[in-house]
C-alpha cells in the first residue's frame with residue numbers, strides 16, 4: 229500500500245513538475261520572448277511541434293501553413309518559437325545580406341542538410357567564405373563556358389536516348405533523363421569521371437530513387453535537433469537498421485572517399501599553378517587551403533553536396549519547363565520561331581554563344597525558375613551583427629528583428645506574389661519580357677553570400693538542353709502529316725509538376741510518375 233502511494237506520488241510530482249515547466253516555457257515564449265511582438269498563431273510561438281506535425285508527420289506540408297499565416301497575419305510572421313518568416317520581395321536584400329554584411333546559417337536547417345563540413349552546411353559566415361572562395365573560380369561564367377565540350381558531348385547522348393525511345397515506342401520519363409544528364413555533367417566536372425548514367429540502359433534509376441528517399445529525411449533531421457547526433461553515435465549497422473533512409477548516404481560516403489583518395493594521389497606531386505581541370509583536383513592543389521580543409525571526410529561532404537545540388541535541381545526545373553512548353557502550343561511556337569532564326573540548321577548542335585541572349589528563351593527559363601524553384605525549403609539566414617528593421621507598409625507597424633534571430637524566406641511562396649506576378653499560377657514567359665527587372669525578385673538561386681554556387685552551370689544546362697530539344701522536336705499534332713521528329717505529353721498533367729510537398733526539394737502529388745513523353 230505504502231509502495232503504491234509512494235509511486236503514485238512520484239508520478240504525480242513528475243507530471244506536475246513537467247506541466248509547470250511547459251506552462252512557464254509557453255508563457256515565456258508567448259509574452260516575454262524577444263519575438264513575442266511578432267504576429268502569428270500562438271501554437272507556433274509556443275512549440276516547434278506545430279511545424280513537426282506538418283513537416284514530419286504529414287510530410288512537407290508546413291510550407292502551406294506558412295502561406296496561410298502570411299495571408300492572415302501579413303508579410304512577417306513567427307512560424308516557430310525561435311524563427312521568423314518573411315514574404316515580402318522587397319526585403320530579400322535585408323534577409324540575405326548585401327556586400328559586407330555577414331549572414332550565418334540557422335543550426336537546425338544545416339542539421340537537416342547533414343553536411344556541416346560542406347560550404348552549404350557551414351553556420352558561421354567567415355568560415356563559409358573561406359570554404360567557398362576556392363570553389364568560386366570553378367563556377368565563374370568563364371569557367372562554365374570552358375565546360376561547353378562536356379555539355380555538348382553529354383547533350384548528344386540525350387538526343388541519342390530520345391531517338392532510341394522513338395524506336396521503342398515506349399514513353400520516356402523526362403525527370404530521370406534530365407537527372408541522368410545533369411549528374412553526368414557535374415560528376416565529370418568534379419572528378420574528371422562521369423557517372424555515365426546516360427550510357428546505362430536504366431539511366432541509373434535506382435541511384436536517383438535512393439536519392440529521393442534520402443531527402444525525405446530532411447525534416448526529421450532539421451526538426452529533431454538530437455537525431456543527427458544519435459545516428460552518428462550508434463554503431464553503423466544499428467543506425468542503418470533503425471534509419472534505413474541513411475543506407476544510400478552511407479554507400480555514397482564510402483564510394484566518394486575512394487574517389488577523393490584517388491584525386492589526392494593524382495594531385496600529390498603537382499604544385500599550384502594554372503587552374504586544374506576539375507573542381508576537386510583544383511581544391512586539392514590549392515596551396516593556401518589548411519590541411520584540415522583538405523581532409524577526406526570534409527571533402528566527401530562537399531562532393532556529396534555538389535553532386536546532389538548539381539543534379540536534381542536543374543533536372544526538376546527542366547522537366548517542369550518541358551511540361552509547360554508541350555502543354556501550351558502558343559508558347560512553344562514563339563520559342564521555336566526564335567530558335568529557328570538563331571540556329572538555322574536543325575542538324576547543328578546549338579552553341580551557348582548562339583542562345584544565351586535569346587529574349588524569349590530567357591523569359592521561358594526565368595518563368596520556369598519562378599514557378600518551379602527546385603529548392604523549395606525555407607532559406608533561413610541569421611544576421612549576427614545587426615538588428616534588422618522592417619516596416620509593414622499596409623499596417624504601418626514597425627518591427628525590430630533582434631540580431632541573431634533566424635529569418636527565413638521560401639522561394640515557392642515568394643514567387644506566387646500576386647502583385648509582382650498577376651495570375652501567379654499561369655506559366656506566362658511574357659511577364660519577364662514586359663518587365664525584365666522582375667528577375668531581381670527571384671529567390672530560386674537564393675541571394676547574398678550564400679547564393680547558389682552552380683548558378684552559371686545551371687543556366688548553361690537549362691539554355692542548352694531546352695534550345696537543343698525544342699529546336700529539333702515539334703509538338704505532335706496527330707495530323708499524320710508531320711515529317712519532323714515530335715514530342716507529346718503522355719498521361720501527364722499539371723499536378724505532375726506542381727509542388728505539393730516541400731521535402732527540401734519539391735515533390736508533386738503522391739503516386740505521380742512525373743513528366744512522361746511519347747517521342748516520334
Ligand code: HEM
Pocket residue numbers: 347348349360414533534537538539541542545601602603607608671672673674677678679680681682683685686
Ligand atoms: C535550377 C537549378 C538550381 C537551383 C534552383 C539551385 C538553388 C540553390 C539554392 C536556393 C541554394 C541556397 C540553399 C541554402 O539556402 O542553403 C543553392 C546553393 C547551392 N547550390 Fe544550387 N541550385 C541549382 C543548381 C545548382 C548546380 C547545377 C550546382 C552545381 C554545382 C549547385 C550547387 C550549389 C551549392 C554548392 C550550393 C551551396 C552554396 C553555399 O552555401 O555557398 N546548384 N542552390
